[in-house]
Amino acid sequence: MSTSLALLHLAPLPGDIAYNKLMVEDAVHRAASMGATFVVSPELVVSGYGFRDAIGTDWIARDQPALFAWASDLARQASVSLLLGTPEADGRLFNSQILFARDGTRMGHHRKIMVLKVGSESWSTAGDRSTVVSVDGVGRTGLFICADMYSKRLVDETAAQSVDMLVSSAAWAPGQHGPNGEWERASLETGRPVLVCNRTGADSMDFRGSQSVAAVGGRIASSHSSPQSAIVLVDWLPQARQLANWRVVQ
Numbered sequence: 001m002s003t004s005l006a007l008l009h010l011a012p013l014p015g016d017i018a019y020n021k022l023m024v025e026d027a028v029h030r031a032a033s034m035g036a037t038f039v040v041s042p043e044l045v046v047s048g049y050g051f052r053d054a055i056g057t058d059w060i061a062r063d064q065p066a067l068f069a070w071a072s073d074l075a076r077q078a079s080v081s082l083l084l085g086t087p088e089a090d091g092r093l094f095n096s097q098i099l100f101a102r103d104g105t106r107m108g109h110h111r112k113i114m115v116l117k118v119g120s121e122s123w124s125t126a127g128d129r130s131t132v133v134s135v136d137g138v139g140r141t142g143l144f145i146c147a148d149m150y151s152k153r154l155v156d157e158t159a160a161q162s163v164d165m166l167v168s169s170a171a172w173a174p175g176q177h178g179p180n181g182e183w184e185r186a187s188l189e190t191g192r193p194v195l196v197c198n199r200t201g202a203d204s205m206d207f208r209g210s211q212s213v214a215a216v217g218g219r220i221a222s223s224h225s226s227p228q229s230a231i232v233l234v235d236w237l238p239q240a241r242q243l244a245n246w247r248v249v250q
Helices: 018-035 058-078 148-150 150-158 183-190
Strands: 003-009 034-041 081-090 094-102 107-111 133-137 140-146 166-168 194-197 212-216 219-224 230-237 242-249
Touching: 003 018, 003 166, 003 194, 018 034, 018 058, 018 230, 058 081, 058 094, 081 107, 081 166, 094 140, 094 183, 107 133, 107 140, 133 230, 140 148, 140 150, 148 183, 150 166, 150 183, 166 183, 183 212, 183 219, 212 242, 219 230, 219 242
Parallel strands: 003 034, 034 081, 140 166, 166 194
Antiparallel strands: 003 230, 081 094, 094 107, 133 140, 194 212, 212 219, 230 242
């Protein structure tokens, strides 16, 4: 029996929290209506990547209880497992993925480890551990955020925890410092498929050429990029640990 997954290839605006939440709500409900039960967002979809210069960081801790309640309600109403990219406050500030189960329960988080020390990510503290979570209908899922895939050590540590799939949220633009084989390498070295939910739109960088991908066996099996937001759907066959039927809805 297969499970449908959705990658939200969206264009969040830097600092426009209200707009970004509405965009995520619409995309999650659309994905659920098309049968998705696990929905993945891009990195920092709630805030936009370059939010700090627009609205600062004081709002992160202040608004977090309401934000998490909103995400919990969204997962429950849509009956999906939701992996949400957002700034997180826990004494310090982190660039995080938060996993909400289909009943709205907060199941865990991953905090980006390979953070940039300057520029748009300089507000965030690096996470300190690999993360594996159990996702209903998917199995044991290793979590990454964007440049975390640079680290062979982190990929190996994650894969060693009996994972079925690796999933990355990203805000990784093409160009000089764009992705250059990290996803393919991780899929080859671990023997597990890699799903990457990237983003589009203009922010502190031009993400309009960024790709969301499925990497399998050392190659890009499927990919999508577009200037406009889209929803990528893909089926997961858990017993075979295989991805199938990649399709895009705009």
